[in-house]
Amino acid sequence: MRFPYGPAPLVILILAIVTGIGLAVWVPLSRPPGYKAPDLVLATFVSEQAEVYRAAIARFDEENHCTVQVELVDQKALQSRLQSALQVGADVPDMVELMYGTIGVFTKGPLEDVGFIDLTKRIKETGLSDQLVANRLSKWSSRGHVFALPHDVHPVMLVYRRDLAEQLGIDVNKLTTWDEFSRVGREVVKKSLRPDGIPGHYMIDLPTDGNDALILLLLQHGVTLFDANGHVAFDNEATLDVVCWYVQQVEGPGRISFPCGEGQNFDKAMIDGLCLFYFCPDWRSNQIQQEVPSLAGKLALMPLPAWEPGGIPTSTWGGCGLAFTKQCRNFDLAWKLAMYLYYDPAQLGPRFADTHILPPLKAAWGRPEFDQPSPFYSNISLGKAYSALAPLVPKEHDTAYNTLANAKLSEAFSYTSIYYKQHGNSGLREYARSELKRCADRVRLAMSRNVFLNSDSEQLPEASSK
Amino acid sequence: MSAGPLATASPKGFNTADLRGAGWRWRSRGAPYLFILPYLVLNLVFFLYPLIYATVLAFYQTNGPARRAFVGWGNFSYVVKDPDFHKALWNTTIFAVFSIGLQLPLSLGLAMLLNAKNDRLKSIFRLAIFAPNLVGQVFVGIIFSVLFAPHYGLLNRGLHELIGWGLEQQWLGDPKLVMPAIIIAAMWMYVGFNMIYFLAALQNVDQSLIEAARIDGAGPASIFWNVTVPAIAPVATFVVVTSTIGSYQLFELPYNLLQNNGGGYGPSNSGLTVVGYLYQNAFANGDLGTGAAVGWLLTFIILIISVIQIRIVGSVGSES
Numbered sequence: 001m002r003f004p005y006g007p008a009p010l011v012i013l014i015l016a017i018v019t020g021i022g023l024a025v026w027v028p029l030s031r032p033p034g035y036k037a038p039d040l041v042l043a044t045f046v047s048e049q050a051e052v053y054r055a056a057i058a059r060f061d062e063e064n065h066c067t068v069q070v071e072l073v074d075q076k077a078l079q080s081r082l083q084s085a086l087q088v089g090a091d092v093p094d095m096v097e098l099m100y101g102t103i104g105v106f107t108k109g110p111l112e113d114v115g116f117i118d119l120t121k122r123i124k125e126t127g128l129s130d131q132l133v134a135n136r137l138s139k140w141s142s143r144g145h146v147f148a149l150p151h152d153v154h155p156v157m158l159v160y161r162r163d164l165a166e167q168l169g170i171d172v173n174k175l176t177t178w179d180e181f182s183r184v185g186r187e188v189v190k191k192s193l194r195p196d197g198i199p200g201h202y203m204i205d206l207p208t209d210g211n212d213a214l215i216l217l218l219l220q221h222g223v224t225l226f227d228a229n230g231h232v233a234f235d236n237e238a239t240l241d242v243v244c245w246y247v248q249q250v251e252g253p254g255r256i257s258f259p260c261g262e263g264q265n266f267d268k269a270m271i272d273g274l275c276l277f278y279f280c281p282d283w284r285s286n287q288i289q290q291e292v293p294s295l296a297g298k299l300a301l302m303p304l305p306a307w308e309p310g311g312i313p314t315s316t317w318g319g320c321g322l323a324f325t326k327q328c329r330n331f332d333l334a335w336k337l338a339m340y341l342y343y344d345p346a347q348l349g350p351r352f353a354d355t356h357i358l359p360p361l362k363a364a365w366g367r368p369e370f371d372q373p374s375p376f377y378s379n380i381s382l383g384k385a386y387s388a389l390a391p392l393v394p395k396e397h398d399t400a401y402n403t404l405a406n407a408k409l410s411e412a413f414s415y416t417s418i419y420y421k422q423h424g425n426s427g428l429r430e431y432a433r434s435e436l437k438r439c440a441d442r443v444r445l446a447m448s449r450n451v452f453l454n455s456d457s458e459q460l461p462e463a464s465s466k
Numbered sequence: 467m468s469a470g471p472l473a474t475a476s477p478k479g480f481n482t483a484d485l486r487g488a489g490w491r492w493r494s495r496g497a498p499y500l501f502i503l504p505y506l507v508l509n510l511v512f513f514l515y516p517l518i519y520a521t522v523l524a525f526y527q528t529n530g531p532a533r534r535a536f537v538g539w540g541n542f543s544y545v546v547k548d549p550d551f552h553k554a555l556w557n558t559t560i561f562a563v564f565s566i567g568l569q570l571p572l573s574l575g576l577a578m579l580l581n582a583k584n585d586r587l588k589s590i591f592r593l594a595i596f597a598p599n600l601v602g603q604v605f606v607g608i609i610f611s612v613l614f615a616p617h618y619g620l621l622n623r624g625l626h627e628l629i630g631w632g633l634e635q636q637w638l639g640d641p642k643l644v645m646p647a648i649i650i651a652a653m654w655m656y657v658g659f660n661m662i663y664f665l666a667a668l669q670n671v672d673q674s675l676i677e678a679a680r681i682d683g684a685g686p687a688s689i690f691w692n693v694t695v696p697a698i699a700p701v702a703t704f705v706v707v708t709s710t711i712g713s714y715q716l717f718e719l720p721y722n723l724l725q726n727n728g729g730g731y732g733p734s735n736s737g738l739t740v741v742g743y744l745y746q747n748a749f750a751n752g753d754l755g756t757g758a759a760v761g762w763l764l765t766f767i768i769l770i771i772s773v774i775q776i777r778i779v780g781s782v783g784s785e786s
Contacts, residue, residue, distance in 0.1 A: 005497060080749055087528070087754075105752040109529035198633060208639040209733040258617070259639060265615045274617065403750035407730055414641060414733035442549070446751070449544060451537065452529045 038069035040334055043082075044097040045075035046320065049151075052351060053341055060340050068337060075099050082106075086115035086325075094328040095338065098148055100139065100319040101402045107142035108400035109452035116147040116323040117331060123149075131343070132360040138395040140321040143230065148321030149338055150360045152282070155389040156216055156315045159280035159288060162300040162378055164201065164273045168192075172302050178217075181277075181305040182249060185256030188276065205266075205275040206257035208250045210413040212317060213279060215406070217242050219394045220315035221307045225405040226397045232447070234409055235433075235440035241307070243413055243432050247420045267291050281317040282386050286356035289376050300378040301385055314389040316396065358386045365390075401447055408439035524758040541759035551760070553735050554743040555767075557645060561739070562713035564649045565656070566706060573657050573705075577664035592665070595658035603655070607722025610651040614638050614723075638724060644736035648720050655719075656712075660705050667701035668694070703779040707772050714768050717741035740764050 003010040044050050050072040057068045071093065073081070079102055085092045086106070092115070098106075107114050123129050123146055129137065133153050140148035165172060168188055175181045185203030192200035206213050218224075218234070221242050227233040249257045260269035260278070269275055270292050280288070280301060288299070303313035322342060328334050341347075348359045349367030364370070370383025399405075412435040419431045447453065524541055528534045545551050576595060580588050598606065613620045614637035625632030637647040671694055679689050695702075720737040724730060731738035731746075738746075740760065748757025 004493065009501070083749070083752065105750075108752050109533060113529055113533055196630070208636055209730070211730070258634070259636065261615055264612070265618045268618055400752050403746065407735065407746075410730055411734050417733075418641070449527070449540070451527050451535045452533065 036067060039066040039330060040068045040095065040328075040337060041071060041093040042068060042095040042097070042337070043071045043073050043078060043093040044320075045073055045078045045099060046097065047072055048355060049097065049320075052354075056341060056347060057337075060337060064333065064336065066333060079105070082115075092325045092327055094325060094330075094334050096323050096325060097151070097320050098140075098323055100321075100396075101398055101406075103140055103148060103321065103323070104142070104398040104400040104402050106323075107147060107398075108450065111143060111145055113452070114142070114145075114147060115326055117326055117328065119146045119149065119324070120144070122335065128343075131362060133362065133390050133393060135393055135395045136319075136360045138228070138397055139319060140323075141397075142399070144228075148323040149342055151320045151322060151342060151357075152318075153358045153360050153386075153390045153393055154281040154283060154316045154318050155358065155386050155393050156220075156279055156281045156317050157285075157301045157303055157385065157389065158204075158277045158305075159285065159299055159301050159377075160277045161270070161273050161295075161298060163298045164276055168201070168276075170276070172300075175302070175305050177309060177311075178245060178305045178307060182245070182254070182256060185249070186254055189256050201273060202258040202275045203256040204249070204277040205260040205269065205279070206246070206250050207259045207261075208417070210246065210410050214242070214246055214409070214413060216279065216315040216317045217246065219396065220304060220312055222312075222394065224395065224397050225402065225409065226399050228395075228397055230397065230399045230447075230453075232401075232405065232440045232443045234405065235436040239409075239436055240429060240432055243416055243436070244429055246413070247417050247428070247432075248425075251417055251421050252424065270295060279317065282356050282358045282382070283318060285377070285382060286354075289356075289374075293376075296376045297378060299376065301380050301382070303389060312392050312394065314392050316393045352383060356382055356386075358383070358390055360390075362390075399447075400450075401443055404446055405443045408443050409436075412436045412439040520758045520761060523755050524762055526755045528754050537755065541756045542763070545756060545759050545763060550735060550738065551740075551743055554738045554740045557735075557737065558714055558716060558739045560645055561649060561652070561716055562710055565652060565713045566709055568649070569653050569657055570660060570702075570705060570709065572653070573660035574664045574702075576657065576661045577668055580661070580665055581668040592662075595661055597658065598655045599659040601655075603718035604722050606651055606655050607719050607725075610647070610654075611638065611723050614647055638737075639733060641732065641734045641736040644724070644732040648716075648723060648737060651723060652716075652719060656709070660709065663701055663705050664698065667698035671697040699779065703776060706779055707775050710771055710775060711768050714764060714771070715741055717745065721745075740767075 003013075042053065044053065050070050053070045057070060061067055078096070079099070082092060082096060083105060084090070106116060111118070123137070128149075132150065136150035136153055137146050140146055140150060160172065168191070170184060170188070175184060181203070188201055188203050189199045194200055215225075218239060221238050223234060223236065223238045223242065225232070225234050248254050250259075258269070258275055260266045260275055266278075270278065270288065271294060278284075285301070288295070304315060306313050322338055324331060324334050324338075343359070343361045343364075345361065345364040345367060348361060348364040349369035352358065352364075352367075353369040353372065358365075365383065365387040370387060371381055372383065373379040373381050412432070415435050416428070416432040420428055423431075525536060525538060526534045527537050527541075580592055601609075614622075616622055616634050616636050616639070619637075621637070622632050622635055625635070635643070637643045675693050675697070676689055679693050684692065716739045720731065720739055721742060724732045724737045731742055741764070744757050744760040744764070747753050747760060
């Protein structure tokens, strides 16, 4: 019998049938014998955390007679897929680790529309709010409601080339304010000028476009992009202080910084001693230790210089939090798992030794691992150093407009920087003030368009339910 | 002459036309539709439905699956008035102009060089010049973010060694240098790609016309303008139009180039493109309605520019 449409369509048809059957058979066969759908699925974007959780979960499964699956998904993919899935009501994991600065996108509308379970009551009932670093909950909250549990604190210190600082006669104990730091920095840069006019050493690693460094300095000075009510809050005198100071460190005759970037360039700059000081949240201390082992014993840590004598000597940079989706199949079990993975002191000690990430659970800081001196960092006890700063870590507030606010702050900073290059200090503060106001107003305008945020949209006549 | 193979007699003298019953008619008429059915279904599900939905979405603000609010032309008017959109459109247009103004002549020049002689190394050069296109914009973005790094980047090191300048030049940190950096990276990537089109067109130019022009005393420049250019005009039109469309869709390259340099779209949004602006609104800010409105505006912009280009290039070609 001949196929009426010729051999090519026949081959295509056969291929389609074979691959279709193959797929239908392969999926069930690819599962191990005795496969049972997991009771809980936890998605994370941090590979190190996924490894730690997978190792710890076997005991949890055994004790609770359940199966927990940990999925590792790229951060951007996780966020966009989660957003899309929540948007269309598709399947989502029971628990999701979110990156800092992203929760605002999910809490954009009325509270009852947020795709995550409101944890406020549970946190109060269990007394967790008293056991954790209080300021870390604000990062995962919206309008006073907590939607995720903080995984970390991420206090920021300065890591510095102790050997070079000693050679150059820098007394780090005297670097208590940023103004003093800047003054010493100018001397260092001047002294190290090479014949081609390029400094051999810069005082500190600062990106020229502000970015995370500017944000953490603003936080240290008490400035948040948004206040606790979600209103734009970065066009004020404190922001001006920081922006004007920062501009003078990255541009012009008093420049003391170099943008070392990330990855290999950052490592090379450290090894070469191109910059002497670098911002160092707890997570970065481990990264540096892994990536530049040749600097063992040559580095040390110190608190941030303050904005005024006796001011706050730290800030915060980064973080992730654990949210429970409203589709979570067993919230009590998921909560138990969260307590086990996030706030079990017995696990947090060894985990700190591995990752250097300080947990927000204050009780854990008494574990012996937190007292261990680190030979890599000139025998400083990282646990003691970071935990001493943890209670001082400033509050942060996230909204859906974080990215826009960051971009606008960066824009105001860039224009101020250009102005400083052209005009110097003359009129700098006034110019920066007007730029900050313009950029903050732009964020306000975008926020004012949010019909869901600006009123109880369920009462809006024009808001129709799909 | 017979009406066709089906009407001809079989070798045994049996007329196949006798088989034409209702079943055969259905099969012969229905078969094409059956074969294009998978494509149609996929097209409906993954193209037409999203297209219609995006049109609807452009007039709404959404928040989660349960809520949306009609805002009329609000999304469009917001975007049109937004200085960031103006900046993105300006940046993208600058990129498109330089892409066409620099990349295409370079591509044509390289194609002519490779077409000139039967050099043994021709295929190696062709592959080498085309190869950057194989790696994709994400990879190119990451590679160039390393090459452009101040102090340690290959470009700055090279400049410093050669002319004693540029060691600390911040290609991705200076608003004036961000767009040139993107154009350089894009040029490295796409010159070879466009060269392949031009090379194919040049290989199809009728050699007898060139010979005739030469016999008539035409010089190389005259042959190029009067014979080669008209002959490759259709391909040139295609390359110009696709390059322009591609330029206005630029996203991955600046995104990766600048995100790996600390995030954002460069100082003062100097690397923000229209699609970057769309992404920022739709996904970073979670405003899908505004994102859809930007998408439609971009479609209209590309459509208008493409029509103008086709008319201009077409008329130049026909005049030649």
